[in-house]
Amino acid sequence: MAVVTRPLRRPWVSGDVLVSTVTVLVILMAWTVATTVFRVSPFVLPSPRAMGDEMTVLLEAGYAGKPLYVHVAASLFRSLTGLVAGIALAVPVGLAMGYNRTVSAALVPIFGFFRPIPPIAFIPLMILWFGIGELSKILLIFAASFNYTVLNSAAGMRAVPEQLIRKGRNLGLTRWQLFTSVMLPAAMPHVFTGIKTSTAVSWAIVVAAELIAAQEGLGFIIQDAGTFFRITDVFFGIIIIGLIGVSLELAISFIERRTLHWQGK
Amino acid sequence: MAKIVVRDVCKRFAAGSRHGTEIEALDHVSLEIADQEIVCLVGPSGCGKSTLLNMLAGFDAPTHGEVRVGDVEVRGAGPDRIVVFQTPALFPWMTVRDNIAFGPRKRGVAVRQCLDDAARYMLAMGLDGFAGHYPYQLSGGMRQRVQIASALVNRPEVLLMDEPFVALDFQTRLAMQELLLQIWDEFHPTIFFITHDVEEAVFLADRLYVMTRRPGRIRDEIAVHFPKPRTFGIVTTPTFVAIKERVLYLIREELTASQTRGSIPERSRS
Numbered sequence: 001m002a003v004v005t006r007p008l009r010r011p012w013v014s015g016d017v018l019v020s021t022v023t024v025l026v027i028l029m030a031w032t033v034a035t036t037v038f039r040v041s042p043f044v045l046p047s048p049r050a051m052g053d054e055m056t057v058l059l060e061a062g063y064a065g066k067p068l069y070v071h072v073a074a075s076l077f078r079s080l081t082g083l084v085a086g087i088a089l090a091v092p093v094g095l096a097m098g099y100n101r102t103v104s105a106a107l108v109p110i111f112g113f114f115r116p117i118p119p120i121a122f123i124p125l126m127i128l129w130f131g132i133g134e135l136s137k138i139l140l141i142f143a144a145s146f147n148y149t150v151l152n153s154a155a156g157m158r159a160v161p162e163q164l165i166r167k168g169r170n171l172g173l174t175r176w177q178l179f180t181s182v183m184l185p186a187a188m189p190h191v192f193t194g195i196k197t198s199t200a201v202s203w204a205i206v207v208a209a210e211l212i213a214a215q216e217g218l219g220f221i222i223q224d225a226g227t228f229f230r231i232t233d234v235f236f237g238i239i240i241i242g243l244i245g246v247s248l249e250l251a252i253s254f255i256e257r258r259t260l261h262w263q264g265k
Numbered sequence: 266m267a268k269i270v271v272r273d274v275c276k277r278f279a280a281g282s283r284h285g286t287e288i289e290a291l292d293h294v295s296l297e298i299a300d301q302e303i304v305c306l307v308g309p310s311g312c313g314k315s316t317l318l319n320m321l322a323g324f325d326a327p328t329h330g331e332v333r334v335g336d337v338e339v340r341g342a343g344p345d346r347i348v349v350f351q352t353p354a355l356f357p358w359m360t361v362r363d364n365i366a367f368g369p370r371k372r373g374v375a376v377r378q379c380l381d382d383a384a385r386y387m388l389a390m391g392l393d394g395f396a397g398h399y400p401y402q403l404s405g406g407m408r409q410r411v412q413i414a415s416a417l418v419n420r421p422e423v424l425l426m427d428e429p430f431v432a433l434d435f436q437t438r439l440a441m442q443e444l445l446l447q448i449w450d451e452f453h454p455t456i457f458f459i460t461h462d463v464e465e466a467v468f469l470a471d472r473l474y475v476m477t478r479r480p481g482r483i484r485d486e487i488a489v490h491f492p493k494p495r496t497f498g499i500v501t502t503p504t505f506v507a508i509k510e511r512v513l514y515l516i517r518e519e520l521t522a523s524q525t526r527g528s529i530p531e532r533s534r535s
Contacts, residue, residue, distance in 0.1 A: 166324055167354040171368035171419070172344035181371065185358045262358045264401030 046232045054232040063221050063233065072240065074217040078134065079206040082141025086202070087195055090149035094194070095187065097150070098157020099179070111150060119144040119201075120208050132213035137206065144205050145198035152197070156190025157183060189263060192256050199252050203245050218244075266336075268423065268455040269298040269321065274330035276316050290316045292480035293330070298472075301453040305466035307512060308476030308484070309519050314459045315351075317481070318427050321457060322348045334423060344368065347421035349429040353408035355400045355415070361387065362396040365415045386414035389444065406433045413441070417448055426458045430465065439497060442468055446494055463512045467505060468495065475515045478522065485515055 028048065034040050035047035042050060062068050097104040119140055130136035160183050168182040210219025218241050225233035276291040290313040298304045306314050319325040320332050323342040332339045334346055347368075355364050365386060366379040387393050390410040400408055409432055416424065430438045442465060449456065460466050466473050467489055475484045489508060491499050499505050 163350060163352070163354045164356065166322075166342065166348070167350070167356075169324075169342035170322060170344070170346075170348050171371060172342075173371055177371055181367075182356065185356070188358075260358075262399045262401065264357075264399070 043229065043231055046235055050232055051235060054236060058233070058236060064216070064224060066216055071216050071218055071221055072244070074214075075206050075210065075219065075241075076244070078137050078209070078217070079141055079202045082138045082206075083145045083198060083202040085138075086142045086145030086147075086198060087149050090146045090194070090198070091153050091191060094150040094153025094191070095157050095184070097154040098187065099183070104154065111147065114143075115147050115151070119205050123209065123212055127213065137209040137214070140209050141202045141205050145202045148197040148201060149191070149194035152194025153187065153191045156187030156194075159190060160186040189260055192252075192260060196249070196252050196256070199248050200245070203241075203248060207241055266300060267297040268300040268302070268335060269296075269457065270331070270333040270336075271296045271317065271321075272331045272333070274317070274320065274327040274332060276313065276320070276325075277328045289480035291327075292482045294481060294483055295330075296474055296483060296486075298455055298457060301455055303449065303456040303458065303469055303471045305458045305460055305470035305473040306476060307460060307463060307466045307473060307516065308481065309478045309516060310461060312476045312479050312519075313481030314476060315427055318348070318425050318457065318459055321423075322346055322425050344372065344419055345421060346423040346425055347416045347419050349413055349416045349424065349426040351428045351431060353400070353405070353412040353432075355408055355412055357400050360397050360399055361392060361403070361411050364400070364411055365418050368415065368419045382418050383414075386418050389417075389448070390414045406437055409433060410437075410441075420452050421454055424454045424456045424458075426456065428459055428461065431460075431462070438465070443496065445469065450494055463509055463516065464500060467508050467512065468497075468500060473512070475512060476519075478519045484519065487511065 031045070032048050035042075035045060035049075046054075058068050063071060093107070097107055122140060122143070123136075126136040126140050130139060164182055164186055165178065168178045173181065206217070207219040207222070210217040211223045214220040214223075218237050222234055222237035222241075225231070225237065272295050274291055274294045275289070277287045277289050280286045280288040294313075294317060296304075306317070308314055316325065320327055321334065321339065323339045323346070339346075356367065359367065362380070362383050365383040369379045369382065370376070384393075384396070387396060390413060392407065392410060392414065395403065395407070400411070403411065409429065413429060430441050433441060445456075446469065448454075456469075458466070458469055470489050472486065472488050474486050476482065477484045487508060491505070
């Protein structure tokens with residue numbers, strides 16, 4: 001009699017989630033205590049109550065004459081456009097580099113040189129070359145997200161186990177079949193690591209890019225509010241950026257767990 | 266006519282970082298395997314058994330000499346010579362069923378046929394009920410059985426098996442040995458089987474070769490005349506024991522020779 005087993009499903013709320021929730025609650029409590037009991041200046045740290053009041057204002061009136069969602073959408077649009085374009089180019093280029101040593105040797109000096117340079121260092125050049133419009137911001141994000149995914153895609157291709165390639169050849173696969181049915185899926189875990197890093201980086205860069213020259217966006221809110229000592233709005237900008245960043249990461253991790261479940265992690 | 270011909274094959278590998286240093290893995294090896302014959306190769310570990318199998322599979326080319334399968338010189342891997350690797354070579358992103366059906370499917374065999382064949386070999390390997398499982402959900406022994414099924418389902422003319430049962434528990438190994446002979450009876454593949462388990466070699470082989478320590482040479486060739494199908498009853502017969510003793514003696518001589526390096530080999534008790 002064969003025993004049919006089923007993979008265990010993780011419970012919805014695990015102990016880890018509970019502990020993390022407690023951490024968040026403790027921070028909120030410490031914040032409240034700091035502003036009410038110790039009366040920290042609202043110019044240093046606004047109270048949660050002041051934040052709540054400001055949230056109503058922001059949601060109703062928006063910021064700088066534009067509704068809040070316009071700012072969020074502007075930042076998301078720049079970030080995701082640059083990210084998607086970066087990944088779309090980086091995956092094939094990276095895979096080609098991992099597959100072919102000559103391609104790799106030809107491109108390594110370019111990417112190797114630019115990788116350690118913080119993308120923000122290029123902001124003045126981007127503005128000089130492409131103006132202060134959308135293009136310069138998106139190109140900056142594109143370049144940054146390209147860099148990380150290309151590196152990981154190439155590494156993924158090189159890390160395909162030799163035994164699986166031999167098995168594929170042994171079964172009589174054509175070169176194309178070997179690439180699409182064996183090497184590509186085997187490289188996917190690395191590719192995904194690159195995509196995750198690129199996503200985080202693209203979101204971080206968009207905010208930095210908007211600090212310089214923008215009329216809307218979450219980076220603009222922080223910069224503008226800081227200039228006019230609207231500390232509550234500065235904090236709001238930071239919190240929204242953080243929450244969206246976490247959501248993006250959770251979304252990517254969710255897709256990863258769904259598609260790469262076979263890793264058995 | 267011989268199905269597999271290995272003629273005067275030498276293989277040297279570059280060794281270490283120092284330029285020009287080489288390891289001699291095989292030293293003028295010649296052997297022949299007839300069509301539908303089961304030939305086992307035994308020898309001390311590291312003697313170049315796997316190197317020889319890799320050249321038959323077309324993963325590697327000889328430094329000197331010639332390897333022919335079906336009267337054609339081997340120039341690359343192909344599904345006419347299916348390999349069973351020592352460790353389970355499975356695609357981790359595919360279910361057990363898809364892993365087994367993969368080879369035929371990619372060569373354009375109809376889906377229906379592929380799935381039927383996969384089901385048949387799953388049953389034979391005791392894998393029924395695990396069709397939808399992924400490799401990470403299986404034990405090591407089960408993964409190896411999936412790999413064996415994924416090889417047999419191709420019904421190759423030549424099976425190249427590199428210590429395929431070494432990771433299995435004792436009972437499963439015995440069952441697999443008998444099963445291999447049953448499957449041989451079904452479509453009569455030519456089998457080249459590497460092992461260091463002498464009893465396994467004598468039980469399976471029509472003929473077996475004993476190799477020397479590295480650099481590997483053919484030490485001796487022994488015919489095993491038990492009719493097929495064989496069952497485990499034969500392992501206690503005097504003939505079986507005598508052949509086993511002879512092979513053990515040869516291997517022991519090789520081992521002691523490699524330990525004492527050039528001094529007079531110690532006499533075996535047998």
